[in-house]
Amino acid sequence: AAAQNCRKRKLNAILNLEEDIYNLQTQKETLEKEHSQCSQSISQIKQKLSNLYDDIFTRLRDDQGRPVNPHQYVIHCSSNGSIFILPKHFIKSEQKQGNSKEQKQ
Numbered sequence: 411a412a413a414q415n416c417r418k419r420k421l422n423a424i425l426n427l428e429e430d431i432y433n434l435q436t437q438k439e440t441l442e443k444e445h446s447q448c449s450q451s452i453s454q455i456k457q458k459l460s461n462l463y464d465d466i467f468t469r470l471r472d473d474q475g476r477p478v479n480p481h482q483y484v485i486h487c488s489s490n491g492s493i494f495i496l497p498k499h500f501i502k503s504e505q506k507q508g509n510s511k512e513q514k515q
Contacts, residue, residue, distance in 0.1 A: 463480070463485065464480070466485060467480040467483075470495060478495060481498075482497060482498060483495050483496065483497055483498060484496055484497075484498050484501055486501065
């Protein structure tokens with residue numbers, strides 16, 4: 411009787427583990443689908459942002475009325491909602507200073 415109960419517990423444990431495996435595989439498939447959908451959404455948003463960025467730069471002019479080169483300037487949004495057009499080298503040097511400050515803390 412003890413051996414039979416042991417075999418029954420072992421069989422129940424195996425069945426429970428098989429059910430866990432099935433549930434985890436189903437969950438994995440669901441997460442993979444969600445990940446794929448999120449990746450597609452991110453790609454679409456990046457493309458829209460890139461198109462918007464290009465559209466903005468086609469309309470921008472400097473003080474002399476010349477087009478602003480998107481390879482030399484970036485659009486920068488400040489925390490208070492102000493928008494600036496800044497030289498890329500300015501942003502890169504500002505980020506380097508910010509990184510060194512963060513590392514010191």
